[in-house]
Amino acid sequence: AQTVTQSQPEMSVQEAETVTLSCTYDTSESDYYLFWYKQPPSRQMILVIRQEAYKQQNATENRFSVNFQKAAKSFSLKISDSQLGDAAMYFCAYRSDNDMRFGAGTRLTVKP
């Protein structure tokens, strides 16, 4: 079974600084998707960024970028110029076919 591991239960960053959230996964599939979702206190899941496994280029979305290392099965999220509104739970997710699995989450605190 596929597993997703987020080894950082909590992270903290100073406003305007950069923070990296870690994620590793285990799979025997060659074709899959990876995601980072943000869950603010409202509990609404918000897609931050996605990466197709067949693409070697790391995905970027404005201040958010990933470091996708397929051989190492690593998928970290970098948040640049952190803002107070970035504070939330962040979940790393893996999907192959109809099977989306989530990591345990990392709670990000942004200090003013």
Next chain:
Amino acid sequence: GAVVSQHPSWVICKSGTSVKIECRSLDFQATTMFWYRQFPKQSLMLMATSNEGSKATYEQGVEKDKFLINHASLTLSTLTVTSAHPEDSSFYICSARVYRVLDEQFFGPGTRLTVL
């Protein structure tokens, strides 16, 4: 955009009663819908996957007789918690998958269930 709604957003019920939660894709037809359960300060756990017109596929450990899923159309899936007990209290999130330009999955806002 792509919006997934859930109704109700929160519900309180007595132990032994049944509760139905609706999940609708408002502006697209979903190929597949998913139901997740999230306990406080924990991650989302997949409960079941359903396709319109066919029986849902339940994850190991999820009682299909307790958590009834009906996927009546390409825009509506319902989760019924039968004979609810306090341990069923949780946050239930649905998600809908659609193939447009990309293969995308959108999440509803969740339903908080409290069983007294």
